[in-house]
Amino acid sequence: MQNDLSKLPQIQALLEQPHIAEVVQRYSHSEATTALRQIIAALRAALLAGQSARFPDFTSVEFAATLSAQIDATRAPVFQPVINATGILIHTNLGRARMASQAISAMQGIGSAPSNLELDLATGKRGSRHSHVETLICALTGAEAAVVVNNCAAAVLLSLMATAGGRNVVASRGELIEIGGSFRLPDVIAQSGATLREVGTTNKTRVEDYASAIDADTAVLLKSHTSNFRIVGFTASPDRRDLAKLAAEHDVILMEDLGSGVLIDLAPYGLPDEPVVADILKAGVDLVTFSGDKLLGGPQAGIIAGRADIVAQLKAHPLMRALRVDKLSLAALEATLRLYRPPFDPVKTVPVLQMLAAPLAQVETRARSLAGSLAAFDGVQVAVHESAAYVGGGSLPEQALPSFAVSLRLPALSANDLATALRRYQTPIIVRIERDHVMLDMRTVWDGELPALTAAIEQISTG
Numbered sequence: 001m002q003n004d005l006s007k008l009p010q011i012q013a014l015l016e017q018p019h020i021a022e023v024v025q026r027y028s029h030s031e032a033t034t035a036l037r038q039i040i041a042a043l044r045a046a047l048l049a050g051q052s053a054r055f056p057d058f059t060s061v062e063f064a065a066t067l068s069a070q071i072d073a074t075r076a077p078v079f080q081p082v083i084n085a086t087g088i089l090i091h092t093n094l095g096r097a098r099m100a101s102q103a104i105s106a107m108q109g110i111g112s113a114p115s116n117l118e119l120d121l122a123t124g125k126r127g128s129r130h131s132h133v134e135t136l137i138c139a140l141t142g143a144e145a146a147v148v149v150n151n152c153a154a155a156v157l158l159s160l161m162a163t164a165g166g167r168n169v170v171a172s173r174g175e176l177i178e179i180g181g182s183f184r185l186p187d188v189i190a191q192s193g194a195t196l197r198e199v200g201t202t203n204k205t206r207v208e209d210y211a212s213a214i215d216a217d218t219a220v221l222l223k224s225h226t227s228n229f230r231i232v233g234f235t236a237s238p239d240r241r242d243l244a245k246l247a248a249e250h251d252v253i254l255m256e257d258l259g260s261g262v263l264i265d266l267a268p269y270g271l272p273d274e275p276v277v278a279d280i281l282k283a284g285v286d287l288v289t290f291s292g293d294k295l296l297g298g299p300q301a302g303i304i305a306g307r308a309d310i311v312a313q314l315k316a317h318p319l320m321r322a323l324r325v326d327k328l329s330l331a332a333l334e335a336t337l338r339l340y341r342p343p344f345d346p347v348k349t350v351p352v353l354q355m356l357a358a359p360l361a362q363v364e365t366r367a368r369s370l371a372g373s374l375a376a377f378d379g380v381q382v383a384v385h386e387s388a389a390y391v392g393g394g395s396l397p398e399q400a401l402p403s404f405a406v407s408l409r410l411p412a413l414s415a416n417d418l419a420t421a422l423r424r425y426q427t428p429i430i431v432r433i434e435r436d437h438v439m440l441d442m443r444t445v446w447d448g449e450l451p452a453l454t455a456a457i458e459q460i461s462t463g
Ligand SMILES: *Cc1c(COP(=O)(O)O)cnc(C)c1O
Pocket: 151, 152, 153, 154, 156, 177, 179, 183, 224, 225, 226, 227, 228, 257, 258, 259, 260, 290, 291, 292, 301, 302, 393, 394, 395
């Protein structure tokens, strides 16, 4: 039987069918209408495309069940955990740092009860939300004072606004970075109301370049971490101590945007070039900004640390209220920072650092264990390979970490189709494709996630 457009039912008439009316009762008129519209639209599109569309029996219980299922699907949470098998430790699209259990518990505690967010329990007077983490940040970085805002972009914006609005900011041409998501340093400087004075060249900037740009209108010398690119070869940038001396001589502020602030020496784990925040401040930098959810391993937050007089200015700035950190992030940040102090060892408790520091043998064992389980499934081709994981996340993109990956092939699926199927699985699995193979990098996967990975691949392989 040939259906045509004129036989498509009216939505209003459908809504009055007894079984559909029950669906309306159980859900809502608007959800049922939306789902019906989608079903009719799909049929219409098929007819217009010249396909023979088989109409369901709109009066049947089965059709009502289909409709319910479609509405249920729209009610399922869409923001959900995934398994990161990309080998990129801090993946901005995947929510950056996986947080420590202590941070999760802290959020649970603070989220599920009233708290002393802005109450000084000692005096009973109004307190400051900034006080909860300031002492910890100072202890860990040697800063005189600190304040936390929504993210590092906000930290840079607020710092520049409060210190350099209406005046000049001197920055090297080699450091005028763009971070993903339209954070371009020259634009942020412009937004802050300051004027950018570019100095030096793309590959070389010297102290004298900064010195000759300083005039009566200069407020800040700004250094920034070139966190997502690298200039190699014939390069130079001034020593922080020399810049600090220059800034002090001219009574201007030396500020450094670190992006991914590192609190401990990561040289033993293969990241030799990252100075720790404490050393940067010790070298004479007046104010640093860094993210909470990059190598620090905590929640999204922007940490500003440095000279007490500047931090006091930031706390009093009208924009502070708009950029302030929320209580859950603050709870998670405090808990994460505590993991950097005895009796804890952050490399054993902060997940990002655990992944970074995991001995290669442990990653290999994980890869062999997964490959062993997968080899039992019919038609699944697996192999274990040496691989390279990356820190990622706008921090140290070039830094490869030795890793192991499991390569995966199913005879019926191309690598792209398999990656898509894994991504669309109920616990989505995000992978990398290399030379037409799906690669599951084991540096970013937890042992506890292996059963879910195995179950997903078993189900996909059996169709
Ligand atoms: C990542 C990064 C930022 C932005 O940090 P968010 O926390 O994402 O706002 C700013 N500056 C540098 C150098 C960065 O690497």
